Amino acid sequence: MKQGTIYGVGLGPGCQDLMSVRSDRLIRGASHVAYFRKKGRSGHARSIVEGLLGAEAIELPMEYPVTTEIPVADPRYNALLAAFYESNVARLSEIADAGQDVVVLCEGDPFFYGSFMHLYTRLRERRVPVSVVPGITGMSAAWTATGQPVTWGDDIMTVLMATLPEAMLTERIAQTDALVVMKIGRNLDKVRRALARTGREDEAWLIEYAAMPKERVLPFREVGDSVPYFSILLIHGNGRRP
Structure with a gap:
């Protein structure tokens, strides 16, 4: 058989x-x-x-x-x-x-x-x-929801899990051009501190329920004390353009 x-x-x-x-x-x-x-x-x-x-x-x-x-x-x-x-x-x-x-x-x-x-x-x-x-990833839907390209030219994009140690999050956020952070949930405060240490809070966006009926896009600075499970943080690259 x-x-x-x-x-x-x-x-x-x-x-x-x-x-x-x-x-x-x-x-x-x-x-x-x-x-x-x-x-x-x-x-x-x-x-x-x-x-x-x-x-x-x-x-x-x-x-x-x-x-x-x-x-x-x-x-x-x-x-x-x-x-x-x-x-x-x-x-x-x-x-x-x-x-x-x-x-x-x-x-x-x-x-x-x-x-x-x-x-x-x-x-x-x-x-x-x-x-x-293969399927479209949640992060693809998230950056599309922002209405902005996530990478340009030679931009380096980094995907991080918020479960990583804070020091590693801080280091990687500081080094990259474009950024995706997943699995935020209970790690929201840690992510917030890492962004503050790198001075990139104003560049960050939070996308909730990307491509779903409850989709919401907001600047990370406006995020409250908790986020839904289906949440992704983004920083857009600003690399080389013609």
């Missing part, structure tokens, strides 16, 4: 009309659809494809055992997630071995800071056929 294929399908930043034609085709024709979600939640990836799944599609929710309950540095964090990925790879492999394809829904692009890559490497080790469909 021919093995089925596991498809990591990029959904883009959050609205159906920014998905690729290939993603749309695979999702509508899928017999099995897997997606990540937090316990007790429907899952953002699943909500993006509402109305697209076939009536007979079998849904395979993959519920994270931990998100923010314990620190990332805690050894238990990696152990719990490793076991979680291994168990889901076993489940997906069993379906593929039975000759069935599975579409795994991936917010943004599957290879850009997404959970799917942890499945991908393990599936490849098992020699299970895997195919990846």
